[in-house]
Each structure stands twice: as structure tokens, then as C-alpha cells.
Amino acid sequence: MDAFYKKIxxxxxxxVVKSLEKDPHFFEDLAKGQQPPLLxxxxxxxxxxxxxxxGAKPGEVFVHRNIANxxxxxxxNMLSVLDYAVNxxxxxxxxxxxxxGCGGVKAAMGNSSIGIIDNWIRHIKDVYRLHHTYLDSxxxxxxxxxxxxxxxxxxxxYDLAKTSIVQTAWRNGQxxxxxxxxxxxxxxxxxxxxVNISSEKELDLVYQLxx
Numbered sequence: 001m002d003a004f005y006k007k008i009x010x011x012x013x014x015x016v017v018k019s020l021e022k023d024p025h026f027f028e029d030l031a032k033g034q035q036p037p038l039l040x041x042x043x044x045x046x047x048x049x050x051x052x053x054x055g056a057k058p059g060e061v062f063v064h065r066n067i068a069n070x071x072x073x074x075x076x077n078m079l080s081v082l083d084y085a086v087n088x089x090x091x092x093x094x095x096x097x098x099x100x101g102c103g104g105v106k107a108a109m110g111n112s113s114i115g116i117i118d119n120w121i122r123h124i125k126d127v128y129r130l131h132h133t134y135l136d137s138x139x140x141x142x143x144x145x146x147x148x149x150x151x152x153x154x155x156x157x158y159d160l161a162k163t164s165i166v167q168t169a170w171r172n173g174q175x176x177x178x179x180x181x182x183x184x185x186x187x188x189x190x191x192x193x194x195v196n197i198s199s200e201k202e203l204d205l206v207y208q209l210x211x
Contacts, residue, residue: 036062039085039094041078041156043069048099048183053190062089067117068104068124069096071156073163082160086169092176096160097190098153099183105149127155153180154195161203170200 019026036059040050044065051061064081071078085091098105107114108124128135131151138144157180160166169176177198181190197203 030059034059034062034089036060036085036089037092038062039064039082039089039091040097041065041069041071041094041160042097043067043099043102043104045099045102047185048097050097053097053183053188062091067120068102068108068152069098069156070120070123071096071159071163072123073159079163079165082163083165086165086174086176090174093179094160094166094176095179095181096153096156097181097183098149098156099185100146100149101185102149102152105152106145109145109148124152127152130155150182150191150193153182154193156180157195157197158203161197167200170198 016027023029038056038060039062042048042050042063042065044067050056050063050065051058054061062081062085064078066075066078073079082094085094104117104121104124107117108121108128114121128148131148135144135148135151138147157178160178166176166178175198177196180193180195182193183190
């Protein structure tokens with residue numbers, strides 16, 4: 001058996017033992033159901049583990065991940081996760097979390113073909129096109145890259161706010177707040193981008209300030 005594969009199976013057994021030592025009813029209680037207060041929409045990057053970053057336990061975070069933490073209105077996978085989180089689990093917070101050094105965002109800044117992922121990257125390129133005047137004015141490439149990561153997160157929060165799922169929840173008086181974060185791979189800290197929206201009125205205000 002491959003050493004790595006054997007190791008992860010061994011790790012699972014050790015985790016079960018340690019979890020039961022702390023709480024003999026841990027898995028019994030976990031199996032009863034989930035009521036997480038948070039939906040996390042993050043990047044698929046293996047260095048950005050949602051639960052560990054915020055110190056959350058199993059059952060506390062509902063997670064959707066894709067390349068560059070995108071919210072695309074034709075993505076039935078993302079919409080299904082969002083619908084279940086909002087309408088069944090009744091989460092109170094949705095965090096879109098990007099990260100500095102994101103490969104998907106970096107790829108969108110160039111013109112090289114990577115393969116089938118080019119179709120996904122196209123959506124990120126659309127974000128760059130929307131903000132190209134500002135981004136192109138940033139001389140240092142690393143600074144431009146970091147700013148693009150932040151802008152992409154903000155745009156995904158705006159797109160999230162415009163989904164029928166979120167709009168309907170707000171109109172029904174549901175307590176639901178959207179947030180945009182960026183995670184620093186080299187520091188471990190998250191940065192709250194201060195794009196916090198919890199109603200249609202707040203979304204309208206954001207757009208008035210933006211345009």
C-alpha cells in the first residue's frame with residue numbers, strides 16, 4: 001500500500017480515538033444532524049482549510065469550494081449548496097473567502113491556455129475587465145495581483161447578493177449577512193474586506209457608492 005495512503009487511514013483512526021477521548025458522545029451527537037450558522041464559499045486550494053482557519057468544529061461550517069471562490073449564476077452546484085444552506089439549514093452568515101496567491105486569479109491575469117479550466121477562468125477575466133482601468137494603473141505586478149484577489153472577492157459577494165435565493169430570503173425577513181474575506185497564506189490571518197451586506201437596501205447603497 002502506498003505510504004501516504006496508509007498514513008491518512010492511520011490519521012483517521014487516531015483522530016477518532018482522540019475525539020472520543022475528549023467527548024465519548026462526539027460522533028453520536030454529530031450524526032443527529034447539522035445546524036451550522038455559516039456557509040463558507042472558498043477556493044479549492046489545499047492550503048485554505050475553512051474549519052481550521054476559523055477554529056470551527058465539525059458541524060459548524062457548511063462549505064462550498066471551487067477555483068478562485070467564484071459565485072457564478074449558472075453554476076448549479078454552487079446554487080444547490082446556497083439554496084440548502086439558506087432555506088434548509090437557515091445559516092445566518094455567508095463568507096466568500098479568497099486568498100492571496102490564488103492560482104486561478106493569477107491565471108486570469110495572463111493569456112496562456114491551461115486546458116478545460118480556461119472556461120472557468122473566463123469568469124474571472126470578466127471581473128478584471130470590469131476593473132481594468134484601476135488595476136492596470138497599479139505598476140507593481142504583485143500589488144496588482146493582490147488587489148485583483150480582493151476585488152474578485154468583493155464582486156463575488158455582490159453576485160451572491162443578487163441571487164434569487166438571497167434576495168428571497170431578505171424579502172422574507174430572514175437574518176442573513178454576506179461577508180468578503182481574504183486569507184493570507186504567509187500569515188494565517190484573514191482580512192475582512194468590509195463588504196458586509198445583510199439586506200437589499202444595503203446592496204443598493206453599495207452600488208450607489210460604487211458607480
